[in-house]
Amino acid sequence: MSTTERATRDGDAGARIAERIREQILRGHYPPGTRIRQVDVAEQFGASRVPAREALRILEHDGLVRLVANTGAWVSTLTLAECDEIYRMREALEPLLLSYSAPALEAADIERLGALATEMAATDDVDRFLELDREFHLGSYAGAQTSQLGELVVKLWNTTQPYRRAYTRSIGGDARRIVHDEHHLIVSSLADGDIEDAGRVLAGHIRRTRRQLSRHPELFESITAR
Amino acid sequence: MSTTERATRDGDAGARIAERIREQILRGHYPPGTRIRQVDVAEQFGASRVPAREALRILEHDGLVRLVANTGAWVSTLTLAECDEIYRMREALEPLLLSYSAPALEAADIERLGALATEMAATDDVDRFLELDREFHLGSYAGAQTSQLGELVVKLWNTTQPYRRAYTRSIGGDARRIVHDEHHLIVSSLADGDIEDAGRVLAGHIRRTRRQLSRHPELFESITAR
DNA sequence: CGTGGTGTAATTGCATCCAATCAACGTTCT
DNA sequence: AGAACGTTGATTGGATGCAATTACACCACG
Missing domain, CATH: 1.10.10.10 (Winged helix-like DNA-binding domain superfamily/Winged helix DNA-binding domain)
Known part of the structure; x- marks a missing residue:
């Protein structure tokens, strides 16, 4: 067939x-x-x-x-509380994963991350944005040689994917600009070799998204009905 | 049969x-x-x-x-690097899990944790110590109503269990006393309702163990041969 | 008219059977 | 004699068939 x-x-x-x-x-x-x-x-x-x-x-x-x-x-369906929990886990884990990855990133890799951040800021298509956002963050972890942490972070991204899509559709241009600024900040810190600072910005990036998300419980109620 | x-x-x-x-x-x-x-x-x-x-x-x-x-x-067999990675993950995650659990712990629960810490300090049997240590830490997470984080932490404990056994056998009485002190410190902070401090001590507890473990590569070489 | 119970259909769970793959051994060729 | 090769045994992977459980609809009853 x-x-x-x-x-x-x-x-x-x-x-x-x-x-x-x-x-x-x-x-x-x-x-x-x-x-x-x-x-x-x-x-x-x-x-x-x-x-x-x-x-x-x-x-x-x-x-x-x-x-x-x-x-x-x-x-799977997620409640708001479960999604919040996952974002807290990401906030704790992704800076660690970045610290594994950053030393192995070449200048070309970091340049590519910057290009992704720029392209992301330019597009208006939600699906395209989600694709680029994923490529940016997971790309920044590409240098990490881990046995469990990398896979776990991907898993956390995957389980929240449907809700990230709904959320991205709902936020305005102002909140988006902050996201893009943070992406560029991460790239700058990586280019400077300041891994610790990159981790701090990344944690804040995830934290802010989590707090924004908690203001949109309707994204979960609508779906969780089953 | x-x-x-x-x-x-x-x-x-x-x-x-x-x-x-x-x-x-x-x-x-x-x-x-x-x-x-x-x-x-x-x-x-x-x-x-x-x-x-x-x-x-x-x-x-x-x-x-x-x-x-x-x-x-x-x-499964673990290399030293993999075990180190897991301990870093635990250092990032378990304080978070404790912050979920602590508010729900009753005075009786905390008392029981103290009793476990005391009994742990008194025993010389390795297997008994491991049992109590696991019961102590996982017991301190019993109040957490999480969907993924709790299970993940248990999984991290499980995968490192055989090496924790070998490691516990190898360390002397001095290093053990520090462990027990940290356990009692955690109980005190919990009793005071200072969740943040309990998390700090816990992170240090895990971190110290990880650094100690990295000084015993022979525990891994002997097994990994397969 | 709403609620509880029953019977049937659909779907999952497990056991058995067959095919494909890998490891180890013995053989043969250089 | 050493190494490469082919063959055999053991073990895993997958397909089919049957039993058990569940869901849904229908009917009887309060």
Whole structure:
């Protein structure tokens, strides 16, 4: 069929399927609360239900899907409190991750981060902004050689992605300018080699976003209904 | 059989099996590097290999087991760098978790923490110490109503457990006394309602342990050989 | 008219069976 | 004799089929 795929049979179909579903969730094709059936997943990827279940379990541990025994799987929904918690975790962890990454960043890398910040400030398309924002921050962590921290931060970004999209749509141009200023500040500190200061600005950046987000409880009530 | 068990068929055998294996790993029955075969797991729990595989995948995401496609599963091994990374994460996260928990702790809870700290200082048995230490710290987080942070901290404790055991055996009485002093300091700050100070002491506690640990690379080399 | 109970359909969970892959051993060629 | 190669055994990965559980709709009853 046109939408079905053929597994290349390299021994880990579950992980590959999970990867594809993850992309679809992050792109907003499956909004929070959507039910995901094993049969549909299996059929879509031309596999049996066994790897489909494994994929769902992987996504559950990624925090993108909620599994209930004997019942089914749904795309995760977040309450405001849960989202707030994740942002507090990010505020604590991302400066640490940046301290792992910064020493390994070359001048060219930092230049590219600056270009991303500039391009981000110029665009008006929400989806494009989200893409660039993710590329900017995760790009600033590209030098980190960590075994767990890097993956964890990506996971935290992923679980909050749908709400970041809704939030970005709702904020005005003024709050956005502050965001862009902070991005450029981070780039400057990195260029100066002042890792500690870059971490401080980054923590403030995340903290401010969290406080802004807490003023928009309607983003969560609307979705959490299920 | 005598050692085999009967699943109560409540719809999530994989999770239950994973729980049992997790306990066994944490108790040191399966040291890092030990191979775990699906057939053995299935047989031990009177189940088929399907839930056994699910259990292993759960443990993989817990960081307790390393899975290689088409090859097998081994109890995770940590390098010194990885262990150091985890301690840095704990240093950033556990004060945050404590700030979630502390307001909900009753006077009786804090009293019990003090009793644990005292008992811990009195014992000479390593396994008993580890048990009490875990009960003390995780007990101080019992008031936290978090969705991810609590579980993550437990996961970080679990993955480093075998090395904490080896490390505890190696340190002398002097370093131990500092540990116990810090425990009592945390209890005092909590009793005073000074959450911020409790967090500071806790961060220092974890930080000191990390620095001590980095002076014992032999704990990792001996195991990592596989 | 609303509420509780029951039966059926749909979906998940687990066991069994077969295929694919990897590791180890013995063999053969240089 | 040493190293590369092919073969065999063991182990994991995936597909199918059946049992158990749950959800939903319909009906009876208060």
